[in-house]
Amino acid sequence: MWRYYYLIGINLFGFAGMIQKMRKMAADDTCSEKERYEYLRYTVRVMQKKGYTCTEVFGAENLPDEGGYVMYPNHQGKYDAYGIVGVHEKPCTVVMDKAKSYDLFIKQVIDMIKGKRLDKEDVRQAFGVMNEIAEEVARGRRYIIFPEGEYDKEKKNTLRDFKAGCFKTSLKSKTPIVPVTLIDSYKAWNSSIIGTVTTQVHFLKPIFYDEYKGMKTGEIAAMVRARIQEKLNEILKTEVVVQ
Numbered sequence: 001m002w003r004y005y006y007l008i009g010i011n012l013f014g015f016a017g018m019i020q021k022m023r024k025m026a027a028d029d030t031c032s033e034k035e036r037y038e039y040l041r042y043t044v045r046v047m048q049k050k051g052y053t054c055t056e057v058f059g060a061e062n063l064p065d066e067g068g069y070v071m072y073p074n075h076q077g078k079y080d081a082y083g084i085v086g087v088h089e090k091p092c093t094v095v096m097d098k099a100k101s102y103d104l105f106i107k108q109v110i111d112m113i114k115g116k117r118l119d120k121e122d123v124r125q126a127f128g129v130m131n132e133i134a135e136e137v138a139r140g141r142r143y144i145i146f147p148e149g150e151y152d153k154e155k156k157n158t159l160r161d162f163k164a165g166c167f168k169t170s171l172k173s174k175t176p177i178v179p180v181t182l183i184d185s186y187k188a189w190n191s192s193i194i195g196t197v198t199t200q201v202h203f204l205k206p207i208f209y210d211e212y213k214g215m216k217t218g219e220i221a222a223m224v225r226a227r228i229q230e231k232l233n234e235i236l237k238t239e240v241v242v243q
Contacts, residue, residue, distance in 0.1 A: 003197075004078060004189035007051040014050075015105060018043050022108035036112050037091035043109075044086040052196040053079070053188045057087035059203035064176050068137035069206065070169055071144045072224050073180035074159055074232075075151040077190035079199070080182055081144055087201050092142035095133065095166075097150070120149075130165070134172035144180075145169065147221060153190045157183060157236060162225045164217040171217065176206040179224045181231040202231050 025031045081094050098117040101110050119125040147162040170177050183200035
């Protein structure tokens, strides 16, 4: 995990400047969502360059052209959401564990892009937040929700169980579900690999409401997990053959 601390250390003054900029943008009501998002993408590019990280994108053509949707990726480490933002051109935001959302830099990011903080210890608060997200997605916003919850740094390119509750957002908003497969994302900030690392973001074909409207959240979770797992298997098998 030294890569993350190395990134912070070598760009300490740069991060201070970015934090100040994000604070100003978060407090400026005249600043558009697009302007905030483009600045976030700029910070991602800086972090990628300084941190010797390259992220390849596949399946961008699968993203719906209009309206809101929720992206459900597997979760590998600190870099995951940044990796997605870096290759997702239209503004999107993220849902994050409230307890971790006040860390330095992360707090400013969440405030700037108006992300949501989910209190896992407060069922009522979590229920209210998920309802707010559903309403926003129905109005056209795009969200990243990690159905595994927390990541396990030891799991790497393997999946944990998906939490069914997070799919209530899609059921309520009746909007597309976009499964996202992350490959080697843990290598960016949650490893001690020396040199440049390459991660992958695969946007899979969206699952439209007509396809899942009669399903229970547990069934939806299993379906999304299976599609992400299928892509993982496909890519990792290909990489083994190439090697």
